[in-house]
Amino acid sequence: MSPHEEPGLRERKRLATRRALQRAVLTLTFDRGIEKVTVEDISRLADVSPRTFFNYFPSKDAALVGDELDLASDEQIEDFVHRGPDGDILAQLAALLSDSLRNTEGDREIHQLRRQVMKENPYVFGMRMATLRNFEGRLQEIITRRFVADHPELGPESVQLQQRALLFTLVAVAALRHAWRCWADSDAARPLAEYVTASFADLYEMTLQTR
CATH class of the missing domain: 1.10.357 (Tetracycline Repressor; domain 2)
Structure with a gap:
């Protein structure tokens, strides 16, 4: 997709979910520390399933780094x-x-x-x-x-x-x-x-x- 093109509905939803997962893992890590955050916690806060999480990121670390x-x-x-x-x-x-x-x-x-x-x-x-x-x-x-x-x-x-x-x-x-x-x-x-x-x-x- 060209930087000047507006993303379609599906792409906007994908970006929103990806951002929600990153926001969730960072918020939880800031509040609790890395060791006390699980994929299940991240998924729950982002309102998606753990399976959806792994569709976007291979690990908690990958979501943290962005x-x-x-x-x-x-x-x-x-x-x-x-x-x-x-x-x-x-x-x-x-x-x-x-x-x-x-x-x-x-x-x-x-x-x-x-x-x-x-x-x-x-x-x-x-x-x-x-x-x-x-x-x-x-x-x-x-x-x-x-x-x-x-x-x-x-x-x-x-x-x-x-x-x-x-x-x-x-x-x-x-x-x-x-x-x-x-x-x-x-x-x-x-x-x-x-x-x-x-x-x-x-x-x-x-x-x-x-x-």
């Missing part, structure tokens, strides 16, 4: 990779990431709960960080492809190109984390995608000021 961040469609990724060297790559990446996160707009409460649980449970924090590292790796692959496409004279094995792609990825992830944190801490009903755009714009402005 979904991995995903990137936009293959078509949008290819468009970003082959935009050409003359465009504003930072703004283009911001647009790609904003589109990637449009389906997370209903997750603010879940994100806030997960942050609270992670503060008390290093185990959960470690698992969540592993998913973020996976996302960072996928993002770096895309950025590396863009740099190769923009600078074919360097070649994909160029150490300079690889190091630049890593630096650009880490900067982009920092801006994304800034946007996500501002969104989670805000009471305003402003979409996460707008925070992403604003964080990248602030980053761009600050780099101009330091020249």
